[in-house]
Amino acid sequence: MKISKKLLMLAGLAGVLALSACGTGSGNTANTGNNGQSGTADSIGVQVKHEIIGIDPGAGIMKAAADALDQYDLGDWKLIEGSGAAMTAMLDKAVKAEKPIIITGWTPHWMFSKYDLKYLEDPKNVFGEAEEIHTLVRKGLKEDQPVAYEFLDRFEWTSDEMGEIMTAIQEGKDPMEAAKTWADSHSDRVDSWTKDLKPVSGDKLKLSYVAWDSEIASTNLLEYVLESKLGYDVTALQVEAGPMWTGVASGDVDATPAAWLPLTHADYWTEYGEKLEDLGPNMTGVKTGLVVPSYVDLKSIEDLK
Numbered sequence: 001m002k003i004s005k006k007l008l009m010l011a012g013l014a015g016v017l018a019l020s021a022c023g024t025g026s027g028n029t030a031n032t033g034n035n036g037q038s039g040t041a042d043s044i045g046v047q048v049k050h051e052i053i054g055i056d057p058g059a060g061i062m063k064a065a066a067d068a069l070d071q072y073d074l075g076d077w078k079l080i081e082g083s084g085a086a087m088t089a090m091l092d093k094a095v096k097a098e099k100p101i102i103i104t105g106w107t108p109h110w111m112f113s114k115y116d117l118k119y120l121e122d123p124k125n126v127f128g129e130a131e132e133i134h135t136l137v138r139k140g141l142k143e144d145q146p147v148a149y150e151f152l153d154r155f156e157w158t159s160d161e162m163g164e165i166m167t168a169i170q171e172g173k174d175p176m177e178a179a180k181t182w183a184d185s186h187s188d189r190v191d192s193w194t195k196d197l198k199p200v201s202g203d204k205l206k207l208s209y210v211a212w213d214s215e216i217a218s219t220n221l222l223e224y225v226l227e228s229k230l231g232y233d234v235t236a237l238q239v240e241a242g243p244m245w246t247g248v249a250s251g252d253v254d255a256t257p258a259a260w261l262p263l264t265h266a267d268y269w270t271e272y273g274e275k276l277e278d279l280g281p282n283m284t285g286v287k288t289g290l291v292v293p294s295y296v297d298l299k300s301i302e303d304l305k
């Protein structure tokens with residue numbers, strides 16, 4: 001299954017508008033009041049134009065979703081590229097109109113607290129099982145910047161903790177402000193990561209991350225703690241997933257807290273794993289998959305057939 005090259009905001013939103021305007025003759029108009037709560041998987045496919053709303057093409061979840069279309073034999077479905085922000089905008093629109101939508105989703109993410117959503121079952125385990133988020137550092141960081149290294153090595157937190165920062169950002173707070181507020185009110189957690197580390201004086205440190213909501217939260221927190229508690233002058237580079245990995249592998253970037261393993265970023269790991277140092281998980285029990293609002297009458301990816 002080829003990933004469609006459509007521009008999500010244009011094509012996707014136009015699609016949603018077209019759907020709401022004409023009902024596409026799928027029975028949607030006749031179902032007024034029901035809004036897709038009932039209806040067969042078939043009519044849901046027609047209503048969403050057999051489109052799965054994806055995110056940035058470099059994201060591991062896009063590869064997994066394309067694999068899912070192959071493995072579940074969903075040749076008539078398309079995976080639409082866009083961004084995390086475009087995907088959540090379309091989700092918001094669909095939920096407000098109680099229309100069906102199928103997205104590539106992951107946890108932790110604020111969308112699960114804002115909306116009533118469910119993962120489609122994945123009996124073939126195409127989206128993997130026990131995913132973790134790992135912190136990666138460049139080779140040599142341990143010798144060059146032992147304070148940053150030790151802090152990054154200790155850093156681990158929970159999806160609930162990350163969720164507090166994500167939700168604050170989603171509600172309009174500046175990401176750095178949200179990270180600061182969280183760190184200042186959880187000093188026991190921050191202290192456990194920085195205990196007995198002697199601050200440096202303005203040494204430069206580069207982080208890389210992708211503009212996924214989960215990674216915006218973690219990277220801003222690291223930046224805040226490295227600067228305010230450990231004396232670093234941090235640059236956080238927002239890049240695509242590929243450059244995020246290559247930056248650390250080539251040594252241009254010191255660290256990233258955003259490697260989803262073992263499955264989501266398996267291809268990047270195979271290519272760059274040898275050239276960098278994996279500090280292990282900073283969060284466990286994370287998940288990716290195909291996600292729909294709970295009112296959509298689908299249970300499993302198999303139901304899309």
Ligand code: PBE
Nearest residue numbers: 059060061106212260288
């Ligand atoms: N995500 C969030 C990323 C990793 C973090 C699941 C969108 C991905 O698919 O690569």
